[in-house]
Amino acid sequence: MSATEWGRRAEALYQPGYASRYRAVDDDIRHGVLVQTFGGWLRTISESFGREITALDLGCGTGRYFWALSHVRALTGIDVSEAMLAEARQPVDASAITVKNITLLHGDFLAQTLEAGAFDLIYSIGVLAEHSPLDDRLAERVSGWLAPGGAFAFTAVHPQSFSVTRTWQRRLGEWLLPFSAGRLRAVLREKLLAGGLYADEVRLRELLPRHGLRIESIGSHLSDIHLHLMCVARKPA
Numbered sequence: 001m002s003a004t005e006w007g008r009r010a011e012a013l014y015q016p017g018y019a020s021r022y023r024a025v026d027d028d029i030r031h032g033v034l035v036q037t038f039g040g041w042l043r044t045i046s047e048s049f050g051r052e053i054t055a056l057d058l059g060c061g062t063g064r065y066f067w068a069l070s071h072v073r074a075l076t077g078i079d080v081s082e083a084m085l086a087e088a089r090q091p092v093d094a095s096a097i098t099v100k101n102i103t104l105l106h107g108d109f110l111a112q113t114l115e116a117g118a119f120d121l122i123y124s125i126g127v128l129a130e131h132s133p134l135d136d137r138l139a140e141r142v143s144g145w146l147a148p149g150g151a152f153a154f155t156a157v158h159p160q161s162f163s164v165t166r167t168w169q170r171r172l173g174e175w176l177l178p179f180s181a182g183r184l185r186a187v188l189r190e191k192l193l194a195g196g197l198y199a200d201e202v203r204l205r206e207l208l209p210r211h212g213l214r215i216e217s218i219g220s221h222l223s224d225i226h227l228h229l230m231c232v233a234r235k236p237a
């Protein structure tokens with residue numbers, strides 16, 4: 001497996017001990033607000049196709065949300081951590097999973113080659129604009145993998161999240177932003193979004209259409225961890 005710098009970072013973080021603790025948390029929080037919110041959202045999106053679909057889970061981890069999918073004929077879960085994928089072989093609430101065929105793929109989604117136009121739904125929870133940058137490279141890949149009419153659903157951490165440390169540089173950048181324009185504004189914005197490790201609505205509305213993805217909705221959820229954005233974008237049919 002060839003991995004990017006981001007993939008290698010994730011692989012180093014999600015080692016066996018961490019993965020088994022993560023999997024234990026899956027059981028503890030299965031019926032909590034966070035998982036119910038993201039799971040219910042994913043179920044609604046997968047049902048909205050009104051037919052059987054193919055799906056790709058970017059950074060599937062331990063398969064925390066496999067139970068939420070509906071009408072999915074074939075699911076590919078890709079993750080750079082072997083340890084997380086090993087846990088995903090016994091995902092939470094396995095008896096509730098209706099997906100007919102699950103393929104777990106060990107790979108870095110920033111480097112992996114996947115079939116063009118193969119997926120009706122590409123989703124990613126707790127990965128993009130959090131552990132891996134939500135940027136042009138990622139959006140271009142997703143757009144290529146989506147089938148016409150396909151949906152891209154993902155969560156992202158908002159820069160105003162209380163989990164984002166309010167350093168003096170960040171406060172200064174936020175203060176300067178309304179007075180800035182042109183190149184300075186672009187540089188400030190990129191710094192405040194940490195090169196794509198956070199995302200706000202403006203970022204989503206600039207980035208996704210550049211890659212042929214039309215934004216359908218941007219919601220938010222305030223958990224005890226982050227202020228999460230929940231975005232659905234569509235590749236026109």
Ligand SMILES: C[S@@+](CC[C@H](N)C(=O)[O-])C[C@H]1O[C@@H](n2cnc3c(N)ncnc32)[C@H](O)[C@@H]1O
Binds near residue numbers: 007107125126131
């Ligand atoms: C916080 S976990 C989220 C797992 C799962 N989506 C969930 O909601 O529980 C982040 C996962 O993304 C994976 N990951 C991060 N960057 C990746 C990359 N570039 N390619 C593949 N997997 C990646 C990590 O290995 C890890 O399993």
